[in-house]
Amino acid sequence: MPPARKSGGLPKTSYAVLGLLSFGERSGYDLKALADYSIANFFWSPAGSQIYAELRRLTYLGFVTETMVRQERRPDKRIYQLTTSGQGALSDWLEIPEVEPDIFKSTFLLKIFLGRSTQTETIVAQVEERRQQIEERISQLEEKEATLRDRPELAFAYITLKSGLAANRAQLLWAEEVVEELKMRDPGQSYLDNG
Amino acid sequence: MPPARKSGGLPKTSYAVLGLLSFGERSGYDLKALADYSIANFFWSPAGSQIYAELRRLTYLGFVTETMVRQERRPDKRIYQLTTSGQGALSDWLEIPEVEPDIFKSTFLLKIFLGRSTQTETIVAQVEERRQQIEERISQLEEKEATLRDRPELAFAYITLKSGLAANRAQLLWAEEVVEELKMRDPGQSYLDNG
DNA sequence: ATCCTCATGTAACACGTTACATGATTAC
DNA sequence: GTAATCATGTAACGTGTTACATGAGGAT
Numbered sequence: 001m002p003p004a005r006k007s008g009g010l011p012k013t014s015y016a017v018l019g020l021l022s023f024g025e026r027s028g029y030d031l032k033a034l035a036d037y038s039i040a041n042f043f044w045s046p047a048g049s050q051i052y053a054e055l056r057r058l059t060y061l062g063f064v065t066e067t068m069v070r071q072e073r074r075p076d077k078r079i080y081q082l083t084t085s086g087q088g089a090l091s092d093w094l095e096i097p098e099v100e101p102d103i104f105k106s107t108f109l110l111k112i113f114l115g116r117s118t119q120t121e122t123i124v125a126q127v128e129e130r131r132q133q134i135e136e137r138i139s140q141l142e143e144k145e146a147t148l149r150d151r152p153e154l155a156f157a158y159i160t161l162k163s164g165l166a167a168n169r170a171q172l173l174w175a176e177e178v179v180e181e182l183k184m185r186d187p188g189q190s191y192l193d194n195g
Numbered sequence: 196m197p198p199a200r201k202s203g204g205l206p207k208t209s210y211a212v213l214g215l216l217s218f219g220e221r222s223g224y225d226l227k228a229l230a231d232y233s234i235a236n237f238f239w240s241p242a243g244s245q246i247y248a249e250l251r252r253l254t255y256l257g258f259v260t261e262t263m264v265r266q267e268r269r270p271d272k273r274i275y276q277l278t279t280s281g282q283g284a285l286s287d288w289l290e291i292p293e294v295e296p297d298i299f300k301s302t303f304l305l306k307i308f309l310g311r312s313t314q315t316e317t318i319v320a321q322v323e324e325r326r327q328q329i330e331e332r333i334s335q336l337e338e339k340e341a342t343l344r345d346r347p348e349l350a351f352a353y354i355t356l357k358s359g360l361a362a363n364r365a366q367l368l369w370a371e372e373v374v375e376e377l378k379m380r381d382p383g384q385s386y387l388d389n390g
Numbered sequence: 391a392t393c394c395t396c397a398t399g400t401a402a403c404a405c406g407t408t409a410c411a412t413g414a415t416t417a418c
Numbered sequence: 419g420t421a422a423t424c425a426t427g428t429a430a431c432g433t434g435t436t437a438c439a440t441g442a443g444g445a446t
Binding site: 012015016019022038039041042043044087090091094095097099100101102103104105106107108109110111112113114115116117118122123125126129130133155156157159160162163166167169170171173174177178181185 | 207233237286289290295296298301302304307309311312318320325328355357358362365366372376380
């Protein structure tokens with residue numbers, strides 16, 4: 001049995017799984033693939049083992065049902081589908097008006113923040129690498145955008161993708177500005193004062 | 196004794212503490228306050244208890260030294276300062292060229308993504324509330340920006356703050372677009388098809 | 391031959407949070 | 419009087435990751 005939660009609903013992860021199952025029944029394995037494809041960028045790219053644990057919890061709670069499917073050329077699998085109760089839990093949650101703040105954690109920005117403890121070139125190099133990563137990211141998202149545009153049944157996926165694009169484009173501009181400014185301000189010198 | 200790490204350096208949290216101590220010696224209590232003020236937005240707003248645990252680990256590792264300070268009108272406290280070894284660990288880490296991806300997790304975007312399982316008005320309302328939150332956020336950051344501008348000793352703090360501003364401004368535009376589009380596309384109707 | 395995909399899971403661990411405890415001083 | 423600040427910590431818990439195990443089928 002899963003640990004009882006003290007108060008206030010399931011962990012967000014559970015709702016993510018319920019939400020993915022609202023698009024149709026799936027195995028744990030397929031759910032992992034779907035999560036990686038759809039919500040990994042802004043929410044969750046789960047470890048395989050966690051998906052299976054989560055599905056056991058949801059089964060125990062009666063929010064999904066498990067169906068064993070025997071296969072011959074592939075390992076047997078368990079298919080999960082939302083119950084009415086699970087659908088209810090999902091839409092109840094979606095309707096909670098409170099908007100929680102995002103979780104954002106950037107080791108990269110921490111390093112920048114601590115920049116005075118290294119040479120400026122080190123920082124510049126890292127911002128430049130970050131800039132390249134962002135460019136690749138943007139290319140990927142733009143490809144995905146093309147496949148989502150003009151498909152009204154995927155409108156909400158499109159909207160969240162747009163958010164990612166906006167964020168990355170803003171950070172691209174930021175990175176370019178920073179590189180220029182640091183290169184100008186300090187052409188080859190280090191701060192290592194401390195105290 | 197703290198658990199030995201299997202490989203490859205300390206947790207990022209340790210470097211955050213080392214980094215904050217590079218600005219000067221501090222008590223656990225003061226470190227928490229400093230973290231909340233400086234790096235909370237892009238990295239870390241630690242629980243009090245975690246700071247103290249982290250300081251014990253860093254002491255054990257020889258990266259900081261602990262000095263007991265007796266006080267009369269306040270509880271006694273322990274002041275921590277970086278050792279040479281700690282400074283070395285910090286700058287070694289800063290110089291690692293690998294740029295790790297940010298961690299981003301948005302329950303808000305998950306709800307948007309699952310929007311077809313509720314009424315559109317519910318989604319619109321949440322995006323509108325988010326928009327307001329972002330506006331407040333931007334105001335706070337702009338205030339901070341004013342205090343940081345033209346203070347070259349805080350240049351790196353200024354740069355990270357700019358990143359936050361850019362991100363929030365981009366999300367503000369996104370939110371405004373989304374609200375308009377959803378209101379136009381669907382003036383008061385719900386999708387609840389499933390399967 | 392070797393690797394990847396499909397498919398599910400166990401065990402151990404690390405990180406971080408919450409709740410709780412203590413207790414004096416200072417500000418409203 | 420009540421609350422906030424200063425100051426440090428313990429205990430319990432929940433989440434998520436990593437490493438590992440198994441094993442057949444299909445691709446290169």
